[in-house]
Amino acid sequence: MSLFGRFLKGKSESGATAEQPPQASKSSIPVVKGDFSRVTEAVKADLWQAIVQTEDIPAESAEFVYEVALRTAVSGNLYEMAEALKSLGIQKQRATDLCRWLPRRAKSLISRDERIKLGLTEAIWVYSGAPCMANPSDGESKSRDEAHRLANGQKFNIADGLALNGKNTWPGYEQDCKCSSKSVLPF
Numbered sequence: 626m627s628l629f630g631r632f633l634k635g636k637s638e639s640g641a642t643a644e645q646p647p648q649a650s651k652s653s654i655p656v657v658k659g660d661f662s663r664v665t666e667a668v669k670a671d672l673w674q675a676i677v678q679t680e681d682i683p684a685e686s687a688e689f690v691y692e693v694a695l696r697t698a699v700s701g702n703l704y705e706m707a708e709a710l711k712s713l714g715i716q717k718q719r720a721t722d723l724c725r726w727l728p729r730r731a732k733s734l735i736s737r738d739e740r741i742k743l744g745l746t747e748a749i750w751v752y753s754g755a756p757c758m759a760n761p762s763d764g765e766s767k768s769r770d771e772a773h774r775l776a777n778g779q780k781f782n783i784a785d786g787l788a789l790n791g792k793n794t795w796p797g798y799e800q801d802c803k804c805s806s807k808s809v810l811p812f
Contacts, residue, residue, distance in 0.1 A: 661699055668734040669695065675730060681723065686713050690727075697724065698731035722759065726800045733797035740783050740808055747809040750787055750796055752777035757802045766801065773804050780809060 676682055676691050690710065697706040703724050710720035740748065750773075757773040758766030772789040781787035786795045796804035 661695075663735050663739065664695065664699065664731070665735075665738050668698075668731055668738065671734055672698070672727065672731045675727060679723065681715055681719055682710075683713060689713075694724075694727040695731065698728040698735065701728075703728070722800075729797045729802070730799075733795045736806075737783055737786075737795055745808050745811070746783055747780050748783050748806040749809060750776040750779050750781060751805045751807055753803040753805065755803045757799070757804060759801045769799060769801070773802060776804075781806075783808075 672694060673687075673691055676687050676694065677684075682690050690713070693706050693709045697703060706724040706728070707717075707720050710723055711717060715723070752774050756770045758770040760766050768790060776787055776789060779787060786793035786798070794802075796802065796806045
């Protein structure tokens with residue numbers, strides 16, 4: 626048996642059983658605390674609006690999803706959010722998409738607000754190189770990706786965002802966007 630096979634079976638080179646680390650049950654997932662002082666009321670309102678407008682999220686569960694998404698935006702614990710969404714009956718792939726997008730959207734606005742607070746006014750759009758689309762056959766996704774690709778290297782006002790496809794946006798704000806930005810220092 627190969628070394629990899631022994632690893633999967635939990636046996637050492639000598640054949641003795643290796644001690645397995647304890648596995649956390651789904652009910653014992655620790656609640657991760659974060660620095661919520663970075664989250665402004667504008668970020669909270671935007672995240673709430675995005676959740677309420679998402680058809681996949683049941684209206685009676687919106688508050689629960691909001692709390693988990695906000696905690697995920699601060700802590701980065703995507704597993705907790707994915708499990709929470711799946712517990713609501715949302716399909717695994719859609720839950721994965723939502724737990725990538727909602728915290729990234731909130732983080733985009735948190736970053737915007739922190740930069741403004743620091744007195745920074747401009748940033749440079751950075752296209753990740755990975756397409757900002759989920760479905761290549763969807764015209765809207767293609768258009769968004771093309772606009773984000775062409776925006777690479779453009780300066781924009783941090784407070785206003787960059788006008789793309791007729792609306793202002795920030796890197797990471799739109800669904801499936803993988804872009805980021807670099808602050809322009811004023812000296």
